[in-house]
Amino acid sequence: MEVKQRELGGEKEEEEHSKVEIWKYMFGFVELASGRKVYAQTPLCKRLLKSGQNNMAAFILPESSPVMLAPWHGLSARIQGNIRNPVFEEVYGEDLWSFGAANPDHSKLFNEAMACDARVVVPAVIESCINSDLPHVVSVAQEYDRIENVGGDMFDYVPKADVVIIKWVLHDWEDDECIRILKKCREAIPEDKGKVIIIEAVIDEEDEKEDSKLTNVRLMLDMVMMAHTNTGKERTLKEWVYVLDDGP
Numbered sequence: 001m002e003v004k005q006r007e008l009g010g011e012k013e014e015e016e017h018s019k020v021e022i023w024k025y026m027f028g029f030v031e032l033a034s035g036r037k038v039y040a041q042t043p044l045c046k047r048l049l050k051s052g053q054n055n056m057a058a059f060i061l062p063e064s065s066p067v068m069l070a071p072w073h074g075l076s077a078r079i080q081g082n083i084r085n086p087v088f089e090e091v092y093g094e095d096l097w098s099f100g101a102a103n104p105d106h107s108k109l110f111n112e113a114m115a116c117d118a119r120v121v122v123p124a125v126i127e128s129c130i131n132s133d134l135p136h137v138v139s140v141a142q143e144y145d146r147i148e149n150v151g152g153d154m155f156d157y158v159p160k161a162d163v164v165i166i167k168w169v170l171h172d173w174e175d176d177e178c179i180r181i182l183k184k185c186r187e188a189i190p191e192d193k194g195k196v197i198i199i200e201a202v203i204d205e206e207d208e209k210e211d212s213k214l215t216n217v218r219l220m221l222d223m224v225m226m227a228h229t230n231t232g233k234e235r236t237l238k239e240w241v242y243v244l245d246d247g248p
């Protein structure tokens with residue numbers, strides 16, 4: 001495959017390369033119980049089966065949807081300074097969240113992607129909670145015992161609780177916006193024993209090796225933030241410390 005790739009040029013090469021990037025995780029030499037090695041789907045493919053436990057199929061659907069792919073085409077122009085607006089807004093005239101409010105189908109696709117990750121992470125840390133998000137998201141959220149759905153704007157108000165868990169939200173916003181959100185989280189918890197738990201990636205500039213799988217994931221997420229949010233980014237520890245020192 002790599003030989004074929006070198007023979008190709010330009011866009012074709014890029015397309016082929018991105019397929020190889022996916023294939024190399026989905027297909028490989030797998031050892032059967034008999035000890036025989038075959039070229040087949042790797043165990044990772046199970047995560048794409050809708051029937052599979054902890055499946056992540058819904059997670060890759062929005063990223064490969066035409067709505068989410070379009071902003072990627074403007075990313076180079078944005079980085080070169082040829083587009084003034086964030087790329088998502090340049091394409092759709094509004095940010096991702098307003099677009100979701102006006103386009104329920106897209107919102108459903110996005111929310112299901114978030115939910116398939118949250119279903120793995122949240123039960124590991126919590127049994128009952130308030131689920132707080134924008135009104136159009138909460139209004140279609142699945143009902144569960146011991147989960148209260150509360151719609152609202154986190155820049156105005158975060159529901160009162162002993163602990164606020166904020167996952168994959170701050171990376172959608174620039175520092176000043178994060179600080180405003182964190183101040184609302186601080187107001188939501190008891191002053192003496194409340195906690196704000198932040199679940200986000202941390203880019204480690206110093207020690208990351210280029211071949212580490214997680215480095216690629218973190219840097220990929222940073223690109224996703226650039227393509228799909230107005231001001232979001234993944235942060236290094238130093239950048240998180242800045243946000244947290246000025247936040248709660």
Ligand SMILES: C[S@@+](CC[C@H](N)C(=O)[O-])C[C@H]1O[C@@H](n2cnc3c(N)ncnc32)[C@H](O)[C@@H]1O
Nearest residue numbers: 097114118133134137152153154155167168169
């Ligand atoms: C990347 S998603 C993460 C969702 C969820 N926390 C998770 O980890 O699965 C960011 C979420 O922030 C919500 N959001 C965006 N702007 C908001 C606002 N002003 N107030 C409350 N939620 C907001 C979006 O609707 C979206 O569900």
